[in-house]
Amino acid sequence: MNIPFRFLGLFLLAALAIFSCGETEDPKPIIFAVSTNAVQFEAGSQIISITSNSIWTIEAASSWLEVTPTSGTGNSQITLKASSTTLSEVREASVKLSSEAKVELISVKQDAKAPSLPSYYIPSHATGMRDISNLELAKEMGIGWNLGNSLEAIGGETAWGNPKTTKELIGVIKSAGFNSVRIPVAWSKFTHAETFEIDPAWMARVQEVVDYVVDDDMYVVMNIHWDEGWMQPTFAKQNYVNDRLEKMWIQIALNFRDYDDHLLFAGTNEVMVDGDYSTPKPEYYQAQNSFNQTFVDAVRSTGGRNTYRNLVVQTFNTNIDHGVNFFIMPTDDTERRLMVEVHYYDPYEFSLKEDEVITQWGEHATDPSKTASWGGESYADGQFQQVKTKFVDNGIPVLLGEYAATDKKAEDNDTYRKYYLKHLSKSAKEHGLVPFYWDNGFGGDYGSALFNRSSGVQLYPDLIEAIISAGQ
Incomplete structure (x- = not known):
């Protein structure tokens, strides 16, 4: 086919347009991160920041730990709230945060309750007490x-x-x-x-x-x-x-x-x-x-x-x-x-x-x-x-x-x-x-x-x- 020279530029522009319509744009990278993966406290609440550009959900595997909110989109903050404890030992739980392509785990530890000492208490000492069973x-x-x-x-x-x-x-x-x-x-x-x-x-x-x-x-x-x-x-x-x-x-x-x-x-x-x-x-x-x-x-x-x-x-x-x-x-x-x-x-x-x-x-x-x-x-x-x-x-x-x-x-x-x-x-x-x-x-x-x-x-x-x- 013979194309007159004066129409050659228009032909090339049309071809380029057709070629460009067949390409797919590169996807945006998913961003998902938490401010910390480990939290330890005795009572009250702790706040953790989420950096995200996608939808995320949260699962907390413990009855004593409340997490709010449990889902969201984009950047946000979540609150971890521990119920009061009378235990003398640390108790532990895990929180799972999931986005479209990434999972973050947060380890949560609740400190043992600090003993409330009565006013008449004095520090323990064994002065004069023999070390025998x-x-x-x-x-x-x-x-x-x-x-x-x-x-x-x-x-x-x-x-x-x-x-x-x-x-x-x-x-x-x-x-x-x-x-x-x-x-x-x-x-x-x-x-x-x-x-x-x-x-x-x-x-x-x-x-x-x-x-x-x-x-x-x-x-x-x-x-x-x-x-x-x-x-x-x-x-x-x-x-x-x-x-x-x-x-x-x-x-x-x-x-x-x-x-x-x-x-x-x-x-x-x-x-x-x-x-x-x-x-x-x-x-x-x-x-x-x-x-x-x-x-x-x-x-x-x-x-x-x-x-x-x-x-x-x-x-x-x-x-x-x-x-x-x-x-x-x-x-x-x-x-x-x-x-x-x-x-x-x-x-x-x-x-x-x-x-x-x-x-x-x-x-x-x-x-x-x-x-x-x-x-x-x-x-x-x-x-x-x-x-x-x-x-x-x-x-x-x-x-x-x-x-x-x-x-x-x-x-x-x-x-x-x-x-x-x-x-x-x-x-x-x-x-x-x-x-x-x-x-x-x-x-x-x-x-x-x-x-x-x-x-x-x-x-x-x-x-x-x-x-x-x-x-x-």
């Missing part, structure tokens, strides 16, 4: 003795017939071979009944008796004892008891905070529903387990040496079987500083019942009519083995806080009392328990005293020797 300290406690029916007497120290405790009496206990003293205390002597403020004069008297023992280089286990039975383990009373228990133990712990590890606190005593010695309902032992936790938390909240003090918690009604079946060990931020307490008065017919029927015990008994049909040596050994397996073998010392055989004044009773106490003391020690004999200060019929509280004279030297020899 609870098991090691328990071994040093040796054989223990109870200052029974004195400081726990409702109405005052002498209200149940015993004289005021003296330093001389404690010296006699030490000389006899005991290395620990359990001091039951009724603390409900208040200057203000609604705030449970303990009478300063009573606090000072208890401290005076504690000092008698500590000054003799002996161990003290000091508790809140029966105290008219206000510590009822029911759901109806649970909040009241925990509140009162906390307020009382904070006061006690603050007063004795500067004592070294020769002083142990025991939170409760024989917690049970009045008159009900049967297997506890779940309500009962759940409430009682909460009392143990309240006690531990209250003491630890005071700081200082109390951070490292050995604390004693009890099984339900201090019963061995209930302890094996229903006891839950309280949580404690301080490691290896908790002990468990049980009591033993089996068989009841021999050890406590006030009559002259069952006066013999054990394999040497000569009269079946004077011997209980249960609770002999193998039974006692089996009970202590249960405790050893459940607690001692798992690093938790056990105090046998009370055991005794009352004096029935039968002609042959003392022989069997001696054998009973020797066997129990020896078996307890062999199974890793720390035994504390229950001395109520009364040496008459159905009493369990070993010493005359006024003179310090040993009322039953053979029984004392039987108990002490078990720890040698």
